[in-house]
Amino acid sequence: xxxxxxxxxxxxxxxxxxxATCPGATMTDMQGVEPGPxxxxxxxxxxxxxxNCTMEFSENPAIAELNGEIAGNPDLPGLSDRxxxxxxxxxxxxxxxRYGGQLDALSNATEAGxxxxxxxxxxxxxxxxxxxxxxxxxxxxxxxxNDDFTQLTFTLREGHKWSDGEPFTxxxxxxxxxxxxxxxxxxxxxxxxxxxxxxxxxxDTPDDVTVVFNLPGPKPGxxxxxxxxxxxxxxxxxxxxxxxxxxxENADEYAQSLGFENGYDAILAYYGNSDWTDTPSxxxxxxxxxxxxxxxxxxxxxxxxxxxxxxxxRHYVANPYFFMVDTTGQQxxxxxxxxxxxxxxxxxxxxxxxxxxxxxxxxxxQLAAAPLLLENQASGDYxxxxxxxxxxxxxxxxxxxxxxxxxxxxxxxxFRRAMSVxxxxxxxxxxxxxxxxxPLQYNGFSPLPDFMxxxxxxxxxxFDPDMANSLLDEIGMVDTNGxxxxxxxxxxxxxxxxxxxxxxxxxxxxxxxxxxxxxVGVRTTVKEVTPDEYRSAQSANQLDVMLWRKGxxxxxxxxxxxxxxPPFDGYFDIRTGMLWAEYLESDGASGVEPPAWVPEMIEDxxxxxxxxxxxxxxxxxxxxLATKMVDEMLFIGTVLAPAPLIHNNDLKNVxxxxxxxxxxxRTYPYLPVQWWLDE
Numbered sequence: 001x002x003x004x005x006x007x008x009x010x011x012x013x014x015x016x017x018x019x020a021t022c023p024g025a026t027m028t029d030m031q032g033v034e035p036g037p038x039x040x041x042x043x044x045x046x047x048x049x050x051x052n053c054t055m056e057f058s059e060n061p062a063i064a065e066l067n068g069e070i071a072g073n074p075d076l077p078g079l080s081d082r083x084x085x086x087x088x089x090x091x092x093x094x095x096x097x098r099y100g101g102q103l104d105a106l107s108n109a110t111e112a113g114x115x116x117x118x119x120x121x122x123x124x125x126x127x128x129x130x131x132x133x134x135x136x137x138x139x140x141x142x143x144x145x146n147d148d149f150t151q152l153t154f155t156l157r158e159g160h161k162w163s164d165g166e167p168f169t170x171x172x173x174x175x176x177x178x179x180x181x182x183x184x185x186x187x188x189x190x191x192x193x194x195x196x197x198x199x200x201x202x203x204d205t206p207d208d209v210t211v212v213f214n215l216p217g218p219k220p221g222x223x224x225x226x227x228x229x230x231x232x233x234x235x236x237x238x239x240x241x242x243x244x245x246x247x248x249e250n251a252d253e254y255a256q257s258l259g260f261e262n263g264y265d266a267i268l269a270y271y272g273n274s275d276w277t278d279t280p281s282x283x284x285x286x287x288x289x290x291x292x293x294x295x296x297x298x299x300x301x302x303x304x305x306x307x308x309x310x311x312x313x314r315h316y317v318a319n320p321y322f323f324m325v326d327t328t329g330q331q332x333x334x335x336x337x338x339x340x341x342x343x344x345x346x347x348x349x350x351x352x353x354x355x356x357x358x359x360x361x362x363x364x365x366q367l368a369a370a371p372l373l374l375e376n377q378a379s380g381d382y383x384x385x386x387x388x389x390x391x392x393x394x395x396x397x398x399x400x401x402x403x404x405x406x407x408x409x410x411x412x413x414x415f416r417r418a419m420s421v422x423x424x425x426x427x428x429x430x431x432x433x434x435x436x437x438x439p440l441q442y443n444g445f446s447p448l449p450d451f452m453x454x455x456x457x458x459x460x461x462x463f464d465p466d467m468a469n470s471l472l473d474e475i476g477m478v479d480t481n482g483x484x485x486x487x488x489x490x491x492x493x494x495x496x497x498x499x500x501x502x503x504x505x506x507x508x509x510x511x512x513x514x515x516x517x518x519x520v521g522v523r524t525t526v527k528e529v530t531p532d533e534y535r536s537a538q539s540a541n542q543l544d545v546m547l548w549r550k551g552x553x554x555x556x557x558x559x560x561x562x563x564x565x566p567p568f569d570g571y572f573d574i575r576t577g578m579l580w581a582e583y584l585e586s587d588g589a590s591g592v593e594p595p596a597w598v599p600e601m602i603e604d605x606x607x608x609x610x611x612x613x614x615x616x617x618x619x620x621x622x623x624x625l626a627t628k629m630v631d632e633m634l635f636i637g638t639v640l641a642p643a644p645l646i647h648n649n650d651l652k653n654v655x656x657x658x659x660x661x662x663x664x665x666r667t668y669p670y671l672p673v674q675w676w677l678d679e
Contacts, residue, residue, distance in 0.1 A: 022053035024096040025327040038136040039129040042089040057329040060099040066317040069307045072295035082321045084157040093653045097334035097676030112531040116363030119666035121303040125226040130669045149218040156209040161321040162299040166238045170205035175237035177203045193225045197606040218610040221558025231275035236299045259289030283309035303333045303673045313341040334676035346502040356380040362645040362660040366506045385645040390661035391551035392640035393505035400579035416633040418471035421464040422520045432508035437641030443626040446551030468520045486521040496524040501531045504548035541578045548574035564605040
């Protein structure tokens with residue numbers, strides 16, 4: 001029974017008693033609510049104690065209708081049966097939102113330029129707060145390390161449910177680790193983040209809400225991996241397990257009854273053969289059997305669920321079981337639906353933005369578009385942010401080219417250094433980035449940690465055509481026929497074909513680099529291609545020279561050694577040394593043996609990841625890694641510049657981003673589930 005005392009003209013709550021409802025606290029007006037242990041979020045009990053209230057929950061009035069669009073979902077139970085017993089309370093930036101509306105967004109194509117939009121609904125075990133320094137709870141309620149960082153224990157939320165209403169438990173984490181990540185039928189080889197120094201870890205589940213990662217050696221950066229990566233540390237065992245032969249003895253028979261070849265074929269149709277969450281659903285990849293499927297998309301813990309997937313785009317509806325609420329108890333997200341259209345042409349995308357057709361966009365918008373975006377923001381009713389970036393256009397040569405003469409040339413560090421000092425980065429900065437960028441050498445760390453020597457950002461980044469010409473002469477690349485361009489050391493004609501996609505680098509930069517190289521006698525042609533064409537050619541080891549964005553903060557390296565092991569990045573990024581990677585993965589049975597410095601670098605990054613975070617030992621190893629990366633110049637940096645972000649003025653609770661970078665997974669630190677449309 002709540003007790004109040006009448007004083008003057010107001011009822012005042014007596015000390016020690018709770019308010020019936022909780023105040024609508026926001027980051028701009030906390031209404032007297034005491035700060036919690038983490039920025040912008042509270043566990044339910046923490047918020048009720050800090051606000052001296054008892055929270056009452058409410059739902060989106062349209063949620064039953066939205067649930068009806070999700071294939072295979074049953075009718076909804078009440079909200080109290082859909083929320084976990086301990087929902088995560090989000091403090092909105094500026095305002096308590098209203099339900100409704102549709103978020104309209106653009107991507108380039110399926111699996112191209114989509115990560116920005118994917119991140120608006122993303123969840124993982126933990127995340128970085130918007131300061132990009134503090135790791136905070138998310139799907140996991142809490143975590144704890146043992147003393148030597150060889151055991152990481154997560155506590156999940158009691159009563160948490162998948163988007164189809166089935167319980168989410170520790171078994172779903174173990175299923176992801178044991179049956180997805182470690183199964184060679186799904187992942188040809190384990191990802192680095194489930195390895196420690198190349199050795200696998202194990203997962204124990206003593207109860208439904210406890211997950212214990214047992215590591216073969218120290219890896220304190222595993223937590224940072226879960227805070228930054230799109231790769232989620234869980235999958236729905238109740239659904240995908242139906243198709244896994246280790247889980248269900250009828251897996252193949254059941255999959256075949258639905259039109260799949262076998263159980264693994266079904267898993268690959270739903271999940272793909274990677275941890276990339278943008279894998280096309282069976283709605284696109286297996287339209288021939290769509291109507292017979294029990295579900296059209298994998299059940300999710302994310303804020304939205306796919307209900308349509310075509311070559312034109314995707315459509316999503318709010319997850320009726322989403323585990324977050326605002327400070328008044330409204331279940332998030334506020335926005336009913338999301339719609340994603342594919343437009344692969346850069347100019348077409350920009351036109352759609354300035355016409356006011358897009359509610360949010362950052363990925364693939366280059367600084368070159370900023371003047372046009374700024375000029376039209378009033379008429380298009382949107383706002384523009386220019387945010388610091390982390391990754392920047394980077395160049396690499398194919399050191400394992402199938403052409404033996406090119407392989408020898410590209411493998412000579414003198415050639416790579418020559419091509420670096422031939423680039424006029426100041427000119428690129430002025431022409432492509434309006435003087436707003438910073439010429440940089442690639443060293444593996446972006447931004448450069450303050451404990452590292454600053455010269456790592458400038459080594460061989462000066463414009464020095466004389467040095468370039470001298471180095472090219474030294475390795476025997478000379479003009480033997482008098483046509484003004486250099487031949488290969490063996491006398492063969494040589495032309496570099498620089499292929500690029502605007503998602504990875506602006507066209508102005510590609511043209512200027514090609515001209516710089518031609519000026520020192522290395523004839524270079526430029527061809528713009530789509531991201532899919534670029535990635536396909538790169539994967540097939542067919543490119544001479546690669547150009548794409550690259551740059552990782554210290555936090556990424558703590559949990560993932562991908563950037564230091566051939567081919568030095570993932571499918572969607574810039575890679576080189578494809579045959580080195582094949583050699584290492586096959587234990588020398590195929591591919592090309594890498595030079596001695598490559599296995600040394602792998603040893604160093606594994607030692608770096610096992611060292612205590614922030615220790616002198618770790619700092620020394622980081623400096624050693626960056627120095628080796630610069631000395632070998634496997635990747636050549638260009639110019640780091642700000643990047644534009646736009647959002648419709650009707651879209652509320654969009655904060656100023658510290659960076660829109662993929663490396664912290666785009667919008668993930670900024671809680672887009674709190675966005676709402678004031679229409």
